[in-house]
Amino acid sequence: MKVKVYDEECEKDLENSVNAFLQKDIDVVDIKYQVAIATSGEEQLYCFSAMIIYH
Secondary structure, three states: OEEEEEEEOOHHHHHHHHHHHHOOOOOEEEEEEEEEEEEEOOEEEEEEEEEEEEO
16 A cells, blocks of 8 residues: 655645546545644644545
8 A cells, every 4th residue: 555645835735736646547445635734923824635445
């Protein structure tokens, strides 16, 4: 088994990255998705990530 991890600032960018990877000839076991939110002063920072587990 192998894993591929993506980390993007925008959920649409994450979607595009994951969809591009899924076009490969792989056998996907699972996909884990996570969103992290932090603040810096008055700014909100988002981190959208996905881990694809595959053969």
